[in-house]
Amino acid sequence: MNWDAIVIGLGGVGSSALHAFARRGLRVLGLEARGIAHALGSSHGQTRLWRRGYYEHPDYVPLVDAALRGWRALEAETGARLVEPVELLQIGPPSGSLVQGTRRSAAEHGVAVEELEAREVQRRYRGALRVPDGMQALSERGAHLLWVERCVATAVAAAERAGARVQSDAEVRSWRAEGAGFAVETTRGTEHSGALAIAAGPWAGTLLRELGAKLDVRRKPVFWFEREAGAAPLPALFVEQEDASSYYAFPLPGGALAKAAEHSGGDPVADPSRVARDELPHDRAGVRAFLERIAPGWRGVEAGFEVCLYTLSPDGHFFVDRHPEHARLAFAAGLSGHGFKFSPALGELLAGLALGESQVARPPFLALR
Structure with missing residues (x-):
């Protein structure tokens, strides 16, 4: 069948792109190699953090604001609860990239960030949190948690209600330019479209190999821990340590469990379809050392384990652009472990780029490089 557009990959960004095409009244097909909201890529794990104090670069702040408007619009359209308010506490060396970058974004965009002394953190959280000597704490009370799988499933369902079609268990083998459009070969057959959007997460490197973009896939062990008996409820945490390694711990709403993982590091992955999914001895x-040092209130019983995949660009910034040889092909890749929160904004951007909409303004720092 001939479609106006095809979206390859229905994780966070792809599901939002599918919805964006469908809202335009187009005949759009979404292709997902596995099931909707599956746990084998990068758009799973219960929660993601939305924040405005964006240490990575101030230019992300307008984009993350647009994304929150998109999540709120999806909630209003569907009645789903996708976003939960949470306090975020970021801790790091005063001269480190986390503290300096957060201060810069806060100053440029008027982000409400409170600087806390170690003793105030100790008092506020009754000893369940520690700020090591020489570290600075920054509190952002306007942060949010996103329910990941619910966000993906809700965006796909909204797209289907708007007329989109979805094929699950349809792994893409290849795509090619064909006339004025594209042919996409899957394990279920060949589909044709006038526009194409690729948001394939860890598999993007294979589908976009000819672009030469360096994409480094990493295996990320993720744990859930119970809160220590009697410990105070804790905020979401993001911590940069003195050696530049970084960790996070996000409480689930209700406060009984927290998700914790290392944001830096990770084992290199040669094939995203062949990843060790069980806990390894070094995971x-x-x-555990991070929680013991910073958040002893979360060092209770291990309550769950999962593996997430990061797809890193060389500089940690996204690739969101048109294909240099095919103007109606747009792609998002290399989201580097901090892209999910942007999904509504990036999905809208992908659709606009693939359709050649003149009003679409892609932030320059997202260009293929």
Whole structure:
């Protein structure tokens, strides 16, 4: 069948792109190699953090604001609860990239960030959190948690209600330019479209190999821990340590469990379809040491384990652009472990780029490079 557009990959960004095409009244097909909201890529794990104090670069702040508007619009359209308010506490060396970058974004965009002394953190959280000597704490009370799988499933369902079609278990083998459009070969057959959007997460490197973009896939062990008996409820945490390694711990709403993992590091992955999904002997030590040092309130019983995949660009910034040889092909890749929160904004951007909409303004720092 001939479609106006095809979206390859229905994780966070792809599901949002599918919805964006469908809202335009187009005949759009979404292709997902596995099931909707599956746990084998990068768009799973219960929660993601939305924040405005964006240490990576101030230019992300307008984009993350647009994304929150998109999540709120999806909630209003569907009645789903996708976003939960949470306090975020970021801790790091005063001269480190986390503290300096957060201060810069806060100053440029008027982000409400409170600087806390170690003794105030100790008092506020009754000893369940520690700020080591020489470290600075920054509190952002306007942060949010996103329910990941619910976000993906809700965006796909909304797209289908708007007329989109979805094929699950349809792994893409290849795509090619064909006339004025594209042919996409899957394990279920060949589909044709006038526009194409690729948001394939860890598999993007294979589908976009000819672009030469360096994409480094990493295996990320993720743990859930119970809160220590009697410990105070804790905020979401993001911590840069003195050696530049970074860790996070996000409480689930209700406060009984927290998700914790190392944001830096990770084992290199040669084939995203062949990843060790069980816990390995070296997976736990760094996370346990982080919790013991910073968040002893979360060092209780291990309550769950999962593996997430990061797809890193060389500089940690996204690739969101048109294909240099095919103007109606747009792609998002290399989201580097901090892309999910942007999904509504990036999905809208992908659709606009693939359709050649003149009003679409892609932030320059997202260009293929």
